[in-house]
Amino acid sequence: MNADFFEDAAMELFGETWKSKLPAAIGRDESTLRRQGYRNAISGPVQAAVVAWLILRREFWVLPPSFPEAPFTSIMTGIEVPLEDEMIADVSIAGLRLFGENWKTPMARALGVERTSLWRMVSANAASAPIWAAIRAWMLLYRFSGLRPPFDYTDLPSSALNTGVRRGASAAME
Numbered sequence: 001m002n003a004d005f006f007e008d009a010a011m012e013l014f015g016e017t018w019k020s021k022l023p024a025a026i027g028r029d030e031s032t033l034r035r036q037g038y039r040n041a042i043s044g045p046v047q048a049a050v051v052a053w054l055i056l057r058r059e060f061w062v063l064p065p066s067f068p069e070a071p072f073t074s075i076m077t078g079i080e081v082p083l084e085d086e087m088i089a090d091v092s093i094a095g096l097r098l099f100g101e102n103w104k105t106p107m108a109r110a111l112g113v114e115r116t117s118l119w120r121m122v123s124a125n126a127a128s129a130p131i132w133a134a135i136r137a138w139m140l141l142y143r144f145s146g147l148r149p150p151f152d153y154t155d156l157p158s159s160a161l162n163t164g165v166r167r168g169a170s171a172a173m174e
Contacts, residue, residue, distance in 0.1 A: 044112015
């Protein structure tokens with residue numbers, strides 16, 4: 001995911017204040033995300049969450065959470081959209097539901113992380129906030145549509161919800 005796509009996606013999801021809202025939603029420091037964006041090195045879990053959030057917004061009119069554990073919200077009603085099963089307490093349960101019995105390798109690929117790194121996080125029960133953000137979005141997409149990751153951001157259609165404010169316009173205002 002290049003910096004332009006990342007910034008356009010963030011603008012679509014969070015509006016003009018995306019530089020503070022996206023890091024809060026993903027559970028990452030603002031300067032870390034900005035640095036990754038400038039280097040075209042957005043981490044796999046952040047990419048996975050952003051792409052899933054774009055699909056949720058475009059196809060199901062659901063906004064991303066304001067922080068990793070917060071609820072999703074319907075654009076149409078403003079009402080919180082609960083996950084079907086908020087009791088998902090660990091990555092392995094979500095992995096089994098989304099990827100089946102041999103879930104570790106496909107989940108690691110979908111998150112853009114090494115399988116061994118994912119397994120270490122699962123074993124220590126210490127998954128990062130971006131991983132949880134992606135998994136929660138995946139679970140909501142699965143609930144709504146039966147879709148399972150990975151989702152390819154290069155195949156995403158342009159947004160019907162685009163506000164017309166593009167990256168260049170926001171850069172000119174800074």
